Amino acid sequence: MHPAPSVIVFTVLSGLGLGFLAYLGLGFLRPSGVYAFLIYGLAYGFAVAGLLASTLHLGNPQRALRAFTQWRTSWLSREAWTSVATLLVMAPAALLAIFAGFPSATFGFPGALLALATVFCTSMIYAQLKTVPRWNHWTTPALFLLFALTGGAILSAQAGLAAALCVLLGLLLIFSYRLGDGRFAERGSTMETATGLGRIGKVRLYEPPHTGTNYLMREMIHLVARKHSARLRVISVLFAAVLPAVTLLILPLSVATVALALAFHLIGAFAARWLFFAEAEHVVGLYYGAR
Amino acid sequence: MTQLPATPSKKKLGLVIDLDICVGCHACVTSCKGWNTENYGAPLSDMDAYGADPSGTFLNRIHSFEVQPAEGPSQTIHFPKSCLHCEDAPCVTVCPTGASYKRAEDGIVLVNEDACIGCGLCAWACPYGARELDQAAGVMKKCTLCVDRIYNQNLPEEDRLPACVRTCPAGARHFGDLGDPDSDVSRLVAEREGMDLMPELGTKPVNKYLPPKPKDRPAAEPLSPIADLQATGLAGWLDRLLEKL
Numbered sequence A: 001m002h003p004a005p006s007v008i009v010f011t012v013l014s015g016l017g018l019g020f021l022a023y024l025g026l027g028f029l030r031p032s033g034v035y036a037f038l039i040y041g042l043a044y045g046f047a048v049a050g051l052l053a054s055t056l057h058l059g060n061p062q063r064a065l066r067a068f069t070q071w072r073t074s075w076l077s078r079e080a081w082t083s084v085a086t087l088l089v090m091a092p093a094a095l096l097a098i099f100a101g102f103p104s105a106t107f108g109f110p111g112a113l114l115a116l117a118t119v120f121c122t123s124m125i126y127a128q129l130k131t132v133p134r135w136n137h138w139t140t141p142a143l144f145l146l147f148a149l150t151g152g153a154i155l156s157a158q159a160g161l162a163a164a165l166c167v168l169l170g171l172l173l174i175f176s177y178r179l180g181d182g183r184f185a186e187r188g189s190t191m192e193t194a195t196g197l198g199r200i201g202k203v204r205l206y207e208p209p210h211t212g213t214n215y216l217m218r219e220m221i222h223l224v225a226r227k228h229s230a231r232l233r234v235i236s237v238l239f240a241a242v243l244p245a246v247t248l249l250i251l252p253l254s255v256a257t258v259a260l261a262l263a264f265h266l267i268g269a270f271a272a273r274w275l276f277f278a279e280a281e282h283v284v285g286l287y288y289g290a291r
Numbered sequence B: 001m002t003q004l005p006a007t008p009s010k011k012k013l014g015l016v017i018d019l020d021i022c023v024g025c026h027a028c029v030t031s032c033k034g035w036n037t038e039n040y041g042a043p044l045s046d047m048d049a050y051g052a053d054p055s056g057t058f059l060n061r062i063h064s065f066e067v068q069p070a071e072g073p074s075q076t077i078h079f080p081k082s083c084l085h086c087e088d089a090p091c092v093t094v095c096p097t098g099a100s101y102k103r104a105e106d107g108i109v110l111v112n113e114d115a116c117i118g119c120g121l122c123a124w125a126c127p128y129g130a131r132e133l134d135q136a137a138g139v140m141k142k143c144t145l146c147v148d149r150i151y152n153q154n155l156p157e158e159d160r161l162p163a164c165v166r167t168c169p170a171g172a173r174h175f176g177d178l179g180d181p182d183s184d185v186s187r188l189v190a191e192r193e194g195m196d197l198m199p200e201l202g203t204k205p206v207n208k209y210l211p212p213k214p215k216d217r218p219a220a221e222p223l224s225p226i227a228d229l230q231a232t233g234l235a236g237w238l239d240r241l242l243e244k245l
């Protein structure tokens, strides 16, 4: 699949912001006054920037409000609802922290749940697609949630917890890479099933439908992006999990330490999300003799 | 509404494509593009049409495959592909806006372009590459089964067919009600063992493909003499005479 920068930025930043909001809602961090303003501003900033980036890849963003109508069947629509609900429910918690100086579990707990539900809905947009076997697996929501929880823990300066989550994240990343490589074959779609010609023999593409490219090929068959995948896999595990854990465990806890750990983690998260798209193979490639 | 109709429609309009007959002429591609650019919805745009890297929106494309049996010569098969109007259409349920829907009355899968935000998710959900986001209009385009022809009282009756079916010079495309077991198309499917594409994905396509028949004679060896004629009658007498000269 095409690793569109807007979608990569959206999923990474909104996941981080929502994860941070969840910790704030649960009271892991209890800022007040101006400090609370900055902290909540940061969390909202990430979440909102991410959500805004997601509208960049729409063909007709002016109609985005319509995306709220089909929550019965569509994970994208459910994501629209939960994300707006999170931002609204957490707002009183933020205001109470800033102006009254005390945390509010009344708004914080449901807000935290909604934040995580939003991350889950985002992940299900990908995990539901049978056409992309690598995504169509429980590891997709698990990875998205674990990224949000890890990033949130780093931002809330929970050194021990963040380091533990980093270990889990690293293991899950390695597991999902290895498992993902076999998913396409497991699904059983081949050029033979795609064309129904398997009953005659082995199928190969003789002529594509056109000499140029098209929307489908640009969007779903992205070979170039996979070129450095082996190296990027190592980078993603190292930066998203190993380096932030080490940083948080050996350096004294300070704003600078948290910032450094977060910077490492984000580099790794972007690399992992790039691979999430670039390595995902869509079955439509079979009609083009490619994956 | 992106919920699929609660009870699947009795009527299942769709296409039956005969892979034994298609000659890969792309006439259906051209007529489809023509009709659907001039009629329902946003036109099917082309990008950089006269430049170095042209591409455009098409609702129907012809792939050509070579199939190699375990023994014997390979076969070339031209393979038209458009929306299969699936009964369990994954493209419909993923749509956040309700722009994608499946009609309860005849099973046609359509996009309401005024509601489409162009998120592209439905194109991801379709296994067959049947949906393309138009790069000029930013809305999703797909085969409408020429819904603006098949019910169109202003057209002469013989034209009330999808443009591709009406155009195919080889007669490789058939249109009809696949929900009615006695319809011509259903009988054709039964006789010729019509098949589903990627049945393992559970989309239950309405459109069916008729497999190519096995070759009834081996292909000629490359560079073998084309004609080894034994002439008879007057030509035979001339043949023998000329050989003697």
Ligand code: SF4
Pocket (backbone or CB within 6 Å): B082, B083, B084, B085, B086, B089, B090, B091, B092, B109, B125, B126, B127, B128, B129, B130, B131, B142, B203
């Ligand atoms: S062929 Fe693709 S676009 Fe058409 S109904 Fe099936 S899934 Fe949807």
Ligand code: SF4
Pocket (backbone or CB within 6 Å): B094, B095, B096, B097, B098, B099, B100, B111, B115, B116, B117, B118, B119, B120, B121, B122, B123, B139, B140
């Ligand atoms: S591109 Fe349009 S029709 Fe397709 S899922 Fe998005 S809103 Fe629905």
